[in-house]
Amino acid sequence: MAAVKLLNVRKTYDGKEFAVKDISLEIKDKEFVVLVGPSGCGKTTLLRMVAGLEEITEGEIIIGDRVINDVPPKSRNIAMVFQNYALYPHMTIYNNMAFGLKLRKLSRKEIENRVNEAADILGLKDLLNRKPKALSGGQKQRVAVGRAIVRNPEVFLFDEPLSNLDAKLRMQMRAEILKLHQKLKITTIYVTHDQTEAMTMGDMIVVINNGKINQYDTPMEIYKNPVNKFVAGFIGSPPMSFILGKLDLSNGNIFISLDKAVKLSISHLHLTDDFDGKQVWLGVRPEDFRLKQPSEKTLNEEIEVTLDLVEPMGNESFFHFQLAQSNCIARVQTSDRLKTGDKIKMYLMKDHLHLFDYTSERKL
């Protein structure tokens, strides 16, 4: 068990452009941390630096109380699960799991105990004599996890382990990995580009973009209080809708006009006077668009939109529509029989609105 600390870590491949720019991060012992971001954002590079598969250009990585910059991968006491499983095709499942232990010169008895124990936990008992090619994707991934846990590592690294699985299996494995973490309580760093995985799995989420940490917080906090437009748009599914608007501060009241027709009062927000007349992004989560019932009375300003697309999900529907020339998505309970082309009235939950600066895209 160990905490992991990254201090001003940077990585460059060509000496010019940085794939990872000055990342500092503290991961507590036993914590499950998810690194999430779009492809090419540097999250996998970061993970590979922790694993020792990439050199660290600048900065320090500390596991426990040991700086591991110059420690070879095999001596870092970490285990990694790869996206495409990376099982040795020529070895049986047993040997796949035992290989690392054999190289560490453990006794045969000890190896047998550990492999059997891991096989028990992961339900691989009957597969131990098979070769990887005789296994399904989910089974292979389980073996890859098994190979990692037999080593009793201080830190677990997962590199997009579920990307190659189909949706149903992915959900199942997600739960299995979480249960395993609750059982073994090993510090875990998990890389994914899938925000659902990030939200559901992490104790903490690190949102990375362009080689930089944008936000490091709990899933709920990131969902509720994204620090910038990127994080707001990346976390949450369907994504947050962004509408360009103009602020109007007069007599202590704050209004935002989205286009000629729509002007919302947002006086509950605190903004300094110099925002008057500035352009901002208004961010609205899908569930913060509400369908106005004909009988309903509300103080919120109504907006009228035409449905471009209706995606029924069973218990709810996603409405796609245009508001002030921006594409928006609303999540509504489906008691209605609304279809594409219908005109509907909605209002916004103003307490939950997000405002972002137009140029810096930071949260206001």
Place this chain on the structure above:
Amino acid sequence: MIKKTLLYFVLLIGAVSFLYPFIWMISASLAPDKEIGSLVLLPSHITFDNYHQLIQKIPVWRALFNSLFVSGLVTLGVLIFGSMTGYALARLEFRGRNLLFYIIIFTMTIPFQITLIPQYIIMVKLHWTDTYLALVVPGLMNAFGIILFRQYFKSVPQDLIDAARLDGCGEFGIIFRVMWPNSVPALVTVGILTFMASWNDVLWPLIVIRDQSLMTMPQLVTLFVVGGRAESQLGVKLASAVLLALPIIIAYMFFQKYFINSASSSGLKG
């Protein structure tokens, strides 16, 4: 139908023209001396006279052993060193890697005859002439093996190598415990082609070996046939040719599938 018949006819002619001399060689080596000139395939009776004479005249068994020993070591060397170099070129990052690779490719374009004399001089300076070292050491590495291994290793997923590294493998462990078992086709291809090239080589042994007890089979047979010691006895010459071809034929029977694969996968004629 006509098309098919025509095709088989052409193939038949091809097969006969390739096989006839070969079969004739075997049958003639088993025929009594005076029947050899008649080009018939079945001698009136089979005799091993030619082989008896051959064995008495030259140390055939010793040469056979020498050839197997030398070709075996050379093949093993090419597999080991070729895969090591190929791995480094495919998977390790170091300065000048590509330049090195281009130089290695370039060496393939230099005819052996050009390096022959410098190589001989090196052997003389090392006092290696008339030793196994002269036969084995220069062959332990070749560009073809390196290039084939490099190409093959490039197709192995990086994750597999990373996994091995995290499991505790060093570079040698990765090559021999992970790459090798997953590169059997490359190993077989390089192995077969190297073994055949080494087995069939005459020129180099002729230059560095004079001691008859160290001579390889093709060298000994060549010297025997063209060097006058066969005393123009065609039957004995043919017997020596049969013995020369035999090991490759036996190997071919066992590894037929791989021979064909290796010829097609390397883009070379087998």
